[in-house]
Amino acid sequence: MEITEEQRRRAEANRLAALEKRKRVADLSNADSWKLSKCPRLRGPATVEPGVPQLSPFRAVLEVCSPDEFSVTPEPLEGCCFPGEAECLRIIENSVLSVVPFQPMLSQGGRMTSVFKLSEYDVVLRCIKKLAVVQLQEIPYTTRLVAEKFSQSVGIRWVPCMEGHYSEEQVDELLQKLPKSLRDALLPFQIEGVRFALRRGGRCLIADEMGLGKTIQAISVACCFSDEGPILIVCPAVLRHSWAEELEHWLPTLVPKDIHLVFGHQDSLDYLERHPKVVVISYKMLSRLRKTMSERNWSLMIVDESHNVRCTKKHIESEETKSILELATKVKHIILLSGTPSLSR
Template sequence: MDKMEKRCSPAEIEQKRLLALQRRQQAQLKMQTTPKNSPLQQSNSNDGTNVMRPNKLNNRFNPMEAKNFFSRTSILTSKCYMISNERFAIDISTFDPTVIDTFKTLPSKSYDVKTRIWDFHINDYDSLIQKLKNHKSNISVNGIPQNILQIFKKRLKPEQENILKQDLSKIDNKLISNLMPFQQEGVCFGISKGGRCMIADDMGLGKTIQALGIAHYFQESWPLLIVVPSSVRYQWSEAIYEFLPSIPVHYVHHFLNTKDCIGDEKITIISYEILSRAVITFEKHMYGFVILDESHALKSNKTARFQAAQRICAHARHVVLLSGTPALSRPIELHSQISLILPRFISYENYGVRYCAGQMTDYGWNFIGSSNAKELEVLLKTTCMIRRSKTDVLSQLPSKTRQVIILDPHLIKTDKQMTKIEKKLQKSMITGREKHNTLLEYFRESSFARIKAICNYVTDLFENKKKCLLYAHHRNVLDAICEVAESKGIEYIRIDGQTNPEERKLQVDRFQECDNCLAAVLSITAANAGVTLTAAHLVVFAELYWNPGILCQAEDRVHRIGQNENVLIQYLVAKNTADDHLWPLIKKKLSVLNEVGLNQDLSINNVDTSSQKEYGQRDLTSFMNISLSPGEQSQSQDDEKNNSVSKASSSAKDLKEMLEIDEDYFDSCSWDDIA
């Protein structure tokens, strides 16, 4: 620098500075004359050719600025969502000490060390959002929508604290005495919501009795409309007769076809299909209380059944939905169901964007995803839904629960041959081997008569996507069940008399280990022992069998060591078939076996009888009365009282008579193998 200062005078330095400024001004003029949309500009090279060079911007990057030397300015993002009915969490994209300091200023702050997420009371939401907006850091906040926020804030009122303490004295004493503690909680929840709720308990936890309890509490709002899958219509009427004896029988009406009429009955039971075809007729009658069983059938708001249900529910004061699987695959399926309970619930688009990862495409909104799942769960439980799994209430459940499902009598196709056999069985002179052979023939003919009803029930059962065992005796029934499974795309195994031992083991292993294999179609006589199928918790008997030991062994394919959940056993019973004779026969055999001391070997008696009666669950011996008239039932009850003090000699005589009639089938039951 000393040499340069000696060679250049101050005047020369000033002249060079001015020349540099002049060149800079000329360069700026050239950039201004270049078109704005042209990224390149021409310059002359020393050889006279035109060279295209990038157009330099006036605000070019200055690397000497400290804030730009390391990185460009970034935006910190945060997302808020509810984690309980009174607390929300905030998730930030990157760690920022100044933001954390802001979090610490709020009195309700809480930090989860495992998830590294902060959460606060909902009352601090507005304060936190305001502080983040005024923060010196560049923060983008994805907050909770105001309409959802208001829903949770309304639930903070003091009167909401004791919603489960309700006066149940208005409900029939028979029903109240049969409620388990968690079922009573469900009834109180429904009452606290004004009779507008969804009961989404697991299968087998008694959603029917809970819905009837809520409906009876609001009896002043009747008439009551019960919309169900066609396969369980008569199960509902039987439940009403059992748990609500104060309701006269003539108050209950099954609406069977579009030509049927509505009278002055208080309770109408109808299938979804018939309702969609007769909706105009039902719109003319104001139903104050509506129960929608298996409400996942209404998962799409574009179907005729949903639109029919919506038109009916629009005029109802109380709406109760029942489903063990409310959302079969996607959260969007819940919106149509919840809108029937809460018409002013979140709009379809807002719901889809918030909870279904909604994306706009060329064809409209796409709501097939899932987002903010925890908040959705909290929102539904806060507003209208109660859901308990079997593991939640396992301590309140007996190890095995039995149900009788009355098959739709209109799907039972009896013929002249069955009528002839029935008349023959009614004759008093037919006894012994002839009666046994006649009953066998009746049993075989009944298998054909009940196929359509069985397939109808199994079709609805497969919609739940639950692992199950399906037992039957006749090959034609097993074939029909397999055809239904194949038509529904259900993976299944089949074990019958033609299955060899090697294939039998492979089939069992597949059912136990493969989650996609949902059904085991089994022969009662071929698969009642020697297999373990504890991957399932549901056993369905599509047909009966006259040996109770065989039935109990079949039940225990799932109810054995390795089973950690409650087991539900369902018996499909068809009136005006051989079942009318098989149920009394099963009961008689059980009674005799108990009297001679063989009851300890039968797993059907392992469940505490007193506990079952306390919780309203019937054992197998009580089911036979369903096909008797009231007079016959009374006579049967008197006979039971008299037989309770019968002598051992009489028991031995009955046992001998039974063994003579049915010795082949008793021999097929190995008492030593019964678990």
């Protein structure tokens, strides 16, 4: 097939254009090194699509909330816009829903949280760690170990899991030491509180709210161990007489001379001919008579308003805390009472 003259001219023009382009490329590659080539266009900032919300970072606090459960609670981060508890829980839900059940709920303080089994802790932790917007506050490892130990005893029947714990049979025997009037006066939840303390060898914190009978529970526990030796009660100064009255009321076997109240140095045990069965002392006097009190062999110590035992920069409070801690290491049974428990800062 013959081509026309017009087609021949176009083909020749295309050939010459291709040769010229090849020559320019060759000249550019052989150019001096100081010559600058054309800079590529820089990509501008990414544009945010309208209608797509940007996630703000927040903190997820993991806490043990029961012997076999832990909670995940969202909290705002300083300097960041908090997206809200519901939105934060939705983000967490999307990350863990395919692995473990997710159930948002309201805590006692009215805050939204989610509760998981302690056995699912590692799985939940791995899922939340994948979220870039979440800053985790994990449960301390030692706290987890203690919680897992106690979770073994959660169920229909108590099973001692640590040295010094008592079985249900031993607890029943100890409860038989209570006077009938005291045993009959205990409400069902108070009896359970006493059993809780006895199961753990008389070393626990009773943190019922004010007016629910922490005092009578502590007296009941003390009565169960009263045959092991004298009892020490540490309380605020204004409560010394109240404790003496409660002891005389609930323990008929105690007479006034069996209860010794310490008001000053003149009431030191060094000046007594016989050791009383119960000694009631304030925090301040305990720190002042620290040496004398620590030399005695106490079978049980009750620390009322135990939230006062805290680490602060105040010299007086630190001395009171040291006195309590020194005795706590020597006393076999210790009951802490507080209606407002708080973490030591």
